[in-house]
Amino acid sequence: MTKEQWAKDLAQNINPANIKLDESLQQYTMTKLGGKADVFVLPETEDEAAAVIRYAHTNNIPLLMLGNGSNMVVRDGGLRGIVVTFAHLDEIHINGDYVYAQSGVLIKDVSKLAAAASLTGFEFACGIPGSIGGAMAMNAGAYGGEIKDIIISSKVLTKEGEILKLSKEELELGYRQSIIAKKGYYVLSSEFQLTQGIQEEIAAKIADLTYQRESKQPLEYPSAGSVFKRPPGHFAGKLIQDSDLQGKGVGDAEVSTKHAGFIVNKGNATSTDYIATIQMVQRVVKEKFGIDLETEVKIVGDDL
Numbered sequence: 001m002t003k004e005q006w007a008k009d010l011a012q013n014i015n016p017a018n019i020k021l022d023e024s025l026q027q028y029t030m031t032k033l034g035g036k037a038d039v040f041v042l043p044e045t046e047d048e049a050a051a052v053i054r055y056a057h058t059n060n061i062p063l064l065m066l067g068n069g070s071n072m073v074v075r076d077g078g079l080r081g082i083v084v085t086f087a088h089l090d091e092i093h094i095n096g097d098y099v100y101a102q103s104g105v106l107i108k109d110v111s112k113l114a115a116a117a118s119l120t121g122f123e124f125a126c127g128i129p130g131s132i133g134g135a136m137a138m139n140a141g142a143y144g145g146e147i148k149d150i151i152i153s154s155k156v157l158t159k160e161g162e163i164l165k166l167s168k169e170e171l172e173l174g175y176r177q178s179i180i181a182k183k184g185y186y187v188l189s190s191e192f193q194l195t196q197g198i199q200e201e202i203a204a205k206i207a208d209l210t211y212q213r214e215s216k217q218p219l220e221y222p223s224a225g226s227v228f229k230r231p232p233g234h235f236a237g238k239l240i241q242d243s244d245l246q247g248k249g250v251g252d253a254e255v256s257t258k259h260a261g262f263i264v265n266k267g268n269a270t271s272t273d274y275i276a277t278i279q280m281v282q283r284v285v286k287e288k289f290g291i292d293l294e295t296e297v298k299i300v301g302d303d304l
Helices: 003-010 046-058 107-116 132-137 179-183 199-216 236-242 271-289
Strands: 019-024 036-041 063-065 072-074 079-084 092-095 098-102 151-157 163-167 186-193 223-226 253-255 262-265 298-300
Touching (some): 003 019, 003 036, 003 046, 046 063, 046 079, 046 151, 046 186, 072 271, 092 107, 098 107, 107 132, 107 199, 132 179, 132 186, 236 271, 253 271, 262 271
Parallel strands (some): 036 079, 063 079, 072 298
Antiparallel strands (some): 019 036, 092 098, 098 186, 151 186, 223 262, 253 262
16 A cells, blocks of 8 residues: 555544645654654544554554654654654643643643642653653653652553553553553553642752753753663763763764763754764763663664
8 A cells, every 4th residue: 555545544534634644754853853754643532543553553554653752863764654643632630639641741741730730749850851652651750750650550552552551560660661662552641649749849849950951951952862871880971971972973963062961963963963973972982981872762764
């Protein structure tokens, strides 16, 4: 089947306005890099989301979930098959100490709403740029907190389009990992339990964490966030800094002079530049310290 046929078939269950052919992914990724998707779909309901997943599985079409594009590098040749984002699944509800958020809600927005409701426990996420779906898949964390500290359960889709509700234990959350990532599940929504706090104290903590983030991270440039996982017993940023790699890179991709764990797009970088810079960092750190840096970001798609 052709991509045109995929789009026609999907339009039987999904608003055709939310199905796009040959859509550039640069506007959907935090690096502002990447080629085109054959078919790009934005379902508006959980039923539509399930329909996309089932269709791709039934017809053996490659499928990629794109969250907020904050932890992903799409190669310049783009992505074959179907790319789906749950950005339109954006409901959020607070009931007492409980927070319900659909997959497409930005995790930092949940943090803000929880703070406004005088709920504590979600402050750590005030600066994380990803969506709830992406945060669940990688057990996102920052400043001493992580998703597994507050999660109750998640509703997910299997690759076959079956809906499952997974408890905290069943989610198998660890350092930047989960059963969601292992099994290739797609998050529909999640429930969190927080605790009542003092709004002034919550606001002060968020202000402090925001200051720490803005003063230390290169937010003035597009980037994929922290590129590398923390190696056991070390910090990736420190290893890169001690390798004298800050300010170096390929093309317009550069190891940030502000935070060595970030690689930024100075304006006209390509994904090829960005990936080559990642590989350069890995090679130099390996040569200097004998340590293999593993990427935290996902690199997907085809080369040109």
